[in-house]
Amino acid sequence: MSSTTTSSSSGLPYALERSVAISAVTRACSLTDKVFRNLVAADTITKKDKSPVTVGDYSAQAVVNTIIGSHFPTDPIVGEEDSKDLRKEEAKSLRDQIVQLANEALGDPAKECPSVQVLAEKWNSGDLSEEQLLSAIDRGNSEGGSKGRMWALDPIDGTKGFLRGGQYAVCLALIVDGEVQVGVMGCPNLPHDASSPKPKEGEFGAGAKRDDLGTLFITVKGQGAFSRPIFGSEVETRISMRSISNLGEASFCESVEAGHSSHGTNARIAELLGITSASVRMDSQAKYASIARGDGDVYLRLPVGDGSYQEKIWDHASGALLVAEAGGQVSDIRGRPLDFGQGRTLRNNKGVVAAKKEMHGQVIKAVGQALEEEGRGHL
Ligand SMILES: Nc1ncnc2c1ncn2[C@@H]1O[C@H](COP(=O)(O)O)[C@@H](OP(=O)(O)O)[C@H]1O
Ligand SMILES: [Mg+2]
Ligand SMILES: [Mg+2]
Ligand SMILES: [Mg+2]
Numbered sequence: 001m002s003s004t005t006t007s008s009s010s011g012l013p014y015a016l017e018r019s020v021a022i023s024a025v026t027r028a029c030s031l032t033d034k035v036f037r038n039l040v041a042a043d044t045i046t047k048k049d050k051s052p053v054t055v056g057d058y059s060a061q062a063v064v065n066t067i068i069g070s071h072f073p074t075d076p077i078v079g080e081e082d083s084k085d086l087r088k089e090e091a092k093s094l095r096d097q098i099v100q101l102a103n104e105a106l107g108d109p110a111k112e113c114p115s116v117q118v119l120a121e122k123w124n125s126g127d128l129s130e131e132q133l134l135s136a137i138d139r140g141n142s143e144g145g146s147k148g149r150m151w152a153l154d155p156i157d158g159t160k161g162f163l164r165g166g167q168y169a170v171c172l173a174l175i176v177d178g179e180v181q182v183g184v185m186g187c188p189n190l191p192h193d194a195s196s197p198k199p200k201e202g203e204f205g206a207g208a209k210r211d212d213l214g215t216l217f218i219t220v221k222g223q224g225a226f227s228r229p230i231f232g233s234e235v236e237t238r239i240s241m242r243s244i245s246n247l248g249e250a251s252f253c254e255s256v257e258a259g260h261s262s263h264g265t266n267a268r269i270a271e272l273l274g275i276t277s278a279s280v281r282m283d284s285q286a287k288y289a290s291i292a293r294g295d296g297d298v299y300l301r302l303p304v305g306d307g308s309y310q311e312k313i314w315d316h317a318s319g320a321l322l323v324a325e326a327g328g329q330v331s332d333i334r335g336r337p338l339d340f341g342q343g344r345t346l347r348n349n350k351g352v353v354a355a356k357k358e359m360h361g362q363v364i365k366a367v368g369q370a371l372e373e374e375g376r377g378h379l
Contacts, residue, residue, distance in 0.1 A: 012220070012223060013181075013220065013222075013223075014174065014181055014182050014220050014221075016071070017072075017174050017181075017182050018182055018184070018218065018220055019112075020067065020068065020072070021068075021172050021174070021182055021184040022184055022216065022218060023067060023112050024063065024064040024067040024068060024184075025064070025170050025172050025184045025185070025216065026186065026216065026230055026231075027063055027064075027067070027105045027106065027108065028060040028063045028064050028105065028155060028170045028186065029170050029186035029214070029216075029230050029231075030105060030108065030230075031059055031063060031101050031102070031104070032056045032059075032060050032155075032156055032162070032168070032170060032188060033188045033214070034101070035054065035055060035056035035059070035101065036056065036162060036168075036188065036189075039054060039055075039056070039162075039163070043055040043056075043094065044163065045085055045091070047085070051159065051160075052159050052160065052163060053081060053159060054156070054159060054163070055094055055097045055098060055101065056101075056155075056156055056162065057080070057081055057156040057159060058081055058083075058086060058098050058137060058155070059097070059098045059101040059102045059105070059155075060155035060156060060170055061079050061080070061081045061136075061137050061140055061153060061155035062098060062102040062133040062134075062136045062137050063102050063105045063106055064079075064153055064155060064170075064172060065077055065079060065136040065137065065139040065140055065153070066102070066128065066132075066133070066136045067106075067123060068139075068151055068153075068172075069136065069139055070123050072149075072151075075150065075151055076142035076144075076148075076149075076150040076151070077139050077140045077142055077150065077151045077152075078140065078142045078143075078144045078150055078152045078153070078313060078314060078344055079137070079140020079141070079151075079152075079153040079154075079314065080153065080154050080155065080312065081137060081140065081155060082137060082138055082140065083134040083135075083137045083138050086098070086134060086137070087134065095130055095134070098130075098133060099128075099129075099130050099133055102128065102133050102136075103126045103127060103128055103133075104126065106123050106124060106125075107124060107125065107127070108126075140153055143343055143344060144175075144313060144340075144341075144342070144343045144344050145178075145341060145342075145343060146177065146178040146341030146342070147177060147178075147341075148176070148177065149175070149176050150174075150175050151172060151173065151174055152171075152172070152173045152175055152313045152317040152318075152340070153171070153172050153314055154169070154170070154172075154285075154312075154314035154315060156169075156170065157171050157284040157285050157314070157315060158283030158284025158285075158286070160256070160257055160283060161256060161282075161283025161284055162283075164201050164256075164283075165201045166189070166201045166256065166282070166283050167189050167190060167198070167282050167283045167284050167286040168187075168188070168189065168284045168286075169185050169186060169187045169284040169285045169286050169289070170185070170186040170188075171184075171186075171284075171285050171314060171315075171317070171318045171319065172184050172185075172318060173314075173317035173318040173321065175313070175317060175340050175341075178339065178340050178341025178342075179221070179340065179341075180221065180317045180318070180320060180321040180340055181220065181321075182219070182220050182221070182321075183217070183218075183219045183317060183318030183319070183320075183321040183322050184216070184217070184218050184219075184318060185216070185217040185285055185289060185318045185319060185322065186214075186215075186216050186217075187214070187215050187216075187217070187230075187284070187286045187289055188213065188214045188230060189213055189214075189286075190213065190214070190215045190286050190289065190290075191210075191212050191213055191215065192212050192213075192214070192215050192227075192229050193212065194290070194293050194294060194295035196212055198282075214229055214230040214231050215228075215229065215230060215289070216228050216230045217289045217292065217318075217322050219318075219321050219322045219325045219326075220325075221321060221325070222325075223325070224325050224326075225238065225239050225240070225292055225322050225323075225326040226238055227239050227289075227293060239292055239293040239294070239326055240292075240293075240294065240326045240327050241291060241293075241294055241297070241323070241326050241327040241328050242294030242297055242356075244297060244356070244359075246274075247273045247274060247297075247298075247359055247362060247363070248273070248274035248275060248276070249297075250273070250275050250277075250298050250355075250359075251275070251277040251278075251279070251280060251296050251297055251298075252266070252270060252275060252279050252280070252296065252297065252298040252299065253279065253280045253281075253282055253287040253290055253291060253296045253298070253299045253300075254266050254279050254280075254281055254282075254287070254299070254300055254301070255281065255282075255283065255287075255301065256281045256282065256283050257283070258304070259304060260301070260304070261301040261302055261303075261304065261351075262302040262303065262304045265302040265370050266300045266302055267279070268373065268374075269300060269302070269363070269367055272366040272369055272370060273362065273363065273366050275298075280296050285315065285316070285318065285319035287319070288316075288318075288320065288322055288323050288330075288354065289319065289322060291323060291326075291328065291354060291355075292319075292323045292325075292326035292328065293326070297355065297356065297359075298353075298355045298359075298363060299323070299353070299354040299355075300352075300353060300363075300367075301351050301352040302333065302351050302367070302370075302371075303333070303350050303351045303379060307350055307351075307376065310345035310346060310347050311345060311346040311349065311352065312344060312345055312346070313340050313343075313344060313345065313346060316330075316338055316352060317340060320352075320354070323354045327356060327357060328355060328356055328357060328360075329354070329355065329356075329357045329360040330352065330353070330354040331352075331353055331354075331360065331364065332346070332349035332350050332352060332353065333350050333351040333352075333353055333364070333367050333371070333379065334350070334364070334368075335353075335361070335364040336348070336349060338352070350379050351379075353367055
């Protein structure tokens with residue numbers, strides 16, 4: 001497949017992909033936000049790997065894949081979810097909810113930019129059948145690879161955070177010949193302004209809706225990193241990583257889930273770097289977004305246990321480009337660039353380290369030392 005760039009009226013590379021991705025992620029976020037406020041235990045199932053998936057994850061994947069599929073019909077999509085469990089008899093009520101939620105989100109008369117409107121009528125009718133939506137979910141079954149165009153989609157990243165009432169993100173990226181070219185990430189619970197307090201988990205009860213929450217992050221390779229509210233104003237603001245004179249002033253972000261990133265190793269690395277402020281724990285790729293806009297400086301994701309877990313491309317594609325375009329460097333624990341051309345996982349990499357370009361080497365050195373001390377120097 002060719003690796004062509006589509007441009008539209010702005011003339012910039014990937015302008016159409018950028019607009020379509022913004023439209024898809026925005027519609028998915030309005031859906032997940034609705035589910036977030038009304039979710040009950042029955043709307044969740046446990047996957048074979050014991051991780052949770054909710055009606056929100058499935059519906060958001062159906063919406064994004066429908067939109068991408070109608071604008072770029074030959075582009076493969078590497079999406080996290082599939083419809084296998086949903087097709088079981090006992091999942092009937094989940095399927096019914098997905099049909100309703102996805103059609104509501106697709107049929108919403110919200111404005112699209114003109115270049116996206118051209119094809120919107122294909123999916124904008126709001127009455128796709130159950131089978132059309134399940135097939136849309138399964139459009140995400142691409143095996144990925146190093147050649148041609150493909151989209152990587154995490155319809156809800158941080159599902160555990162979503163269930164706890166914390167941060168989560170809808171993450172979509174375009175990868176061409178193994179390189180991320182476009183990244184769009186919607187963080188419905190992240191304040192527009194980095195200096196506003198982040199909501200506490202569970203703060204979202206009745207009447208607690210804050211209208212300063214919901215931030216969209218947008219990046220195209222070589223064009224910089226931007227943010228804007230998901231809902232309301234479409235004015236984009238350029239973002240960049242914070243300037244600090246030494247790593248001792250830094251603060252770092254890590255997963256809430258200790259099973260996803262080794263908190264103990266992270267703490268030792270912070271100590272080695274002279275970082276004294278407490279780590280900021282946050283679910284999802286909102287961590288990448290936070291450091292990209294200077295609300296933190298270093299993102300550490302150190303492998304747990306024997307390090308056999310392979311990171312998934314949809315957990316990192318949009319966030320990694322956002323940080324790189326905001327002045328950062330993103331690599332694995334050994335300083336190797338993340339290799340998005342290896343299929344559905346980052347099988348050539350272990351863990352993730354993201355920091356400002358000038359300080360990244362120092363962080364990698366401390367990571368090496370901490371792993372050595374733990375007897376995990378072979379990772
Ligand atoms: N053992 C493990 N190590 C690292 N990441 C893991 C993991 N098990 C699951 N994950 C991934 O961690 C993601 C969440 O990351 P975080 O902890 O930063 O919020 C999950 O995404 P989903 O929530 O989309 O399933 C899942 O893909
Ligand atoms: Mg998951
Ligand atoms: Mg994820
Ligand atoms: Mg997910």
